[in-house]
Amino acid sequence: MRSSYTTLMQSKYFNPAFNSAIFDGPVRIYFAQFHEALALKIYFLTQQKLAAEMAKAKEVSKASGANILVMIYPTNDSFQLSFENAGPGPGPLVVEKWQDDMVIGLRGPIEDENLDLLVETLRLTMENWRPAFIPASTAPAEL
Numbered sequence: 001m002r003s004s005y006t007t008l009m010q011s012k013y014f015n016p017a018f019n020s021a022i023f024d025g026p027v028r029i030y031f032a033q034f035h036e037a038l039a040l041k042i043y044f045l046t047q048q049k050l051a052a053e054m055a056k057a058k059e060v061s062k063a064s065g066a067n068i069l070v071m072i073y074p075t076n077d078s079f080q081l082s083f084e085n086a087g088p089g090p091g092p093l094v095v096e097k098w099q100d101d102m103v104i105g106l107r108g109p110i111e112d113e114n115l116d117l118l119v120e121t122l123r124l125t126m127e128n129w130r131p132a133f134i135p136a137s138t139a140p141a142e143l
Contacts, residue, residue, distance in 0.1 A: 008069075013082050013103050017074045025054060026061030027122070031072040038109050039072060042118065049119050053126040064131035066100035068122070072109060079107045093121060100131035 008014055017032040022043050031039045046054065061067055073079035079094075080086070083105050086094045092114045094105045102125050110118060 011098065013069065013071055013098065013105070015071070015073060015078050015082065017078065018071070025058040026067045027054070027057070027070065028067050029070040029072065032074045035072050035074070035109050041115065042070060042072075045115060045119050046122060050123055050126065053123050057126040057129065060129055060131065064100055066102075066129075066131040068102045068104065068125055068129070069098075070118075070122075071103060071105045073106060074108065076108050079105055093118060095121060095125060102129055 014030075018030040020031055020033050020036060020039070022029040022039055024043060024046070027043075027046060029039045029042055057068065071082070073082065083094045083096070086105075086107075092107050092110045094107075096103045096105070104118070104121060104125065106118070
């Protein structure tokens with residue numbers, strides 16, 4: 001993210017319950033400590049199933065300074081505060097662009113049956129991610 005962590009903390013996406021994070025290159029998972037098991041599961045699934053996409057995303061992040069933020073909100077209510085336009089719909093997650101970053105918000109801790117949806121959402125986000133600012137001299141060849 002071109003902006004600082006302070007900017008994220010002041011954004012609509014940040015929740016005071018986020019007291020832990022896992023950073024792996026461009027993917028940053030924010031969560032409350034009591035959701036650590038889910039965050040680690042997401043991290044390991046990303047490593048196992050999205051190796052090629054992660055390599056490309058690392059190049060994009062390195063060139064642009066942007067990241068993909070996975071926010072595990074503690075409750076549906078806290079999710080609604082950050083994604084007021086998401087409505088009470090049935091979907092367990094929402095994806096929004098924020099500056100050059102991509103934000104994937106989880107509507108509370110998701111169930112195991114929704115992990116494949118999250119991994120697929122991460123895959124599509126990485127494949128289609130095009131930050132506005134990538135200096136021509138540092139842009140990855142495949143962009």
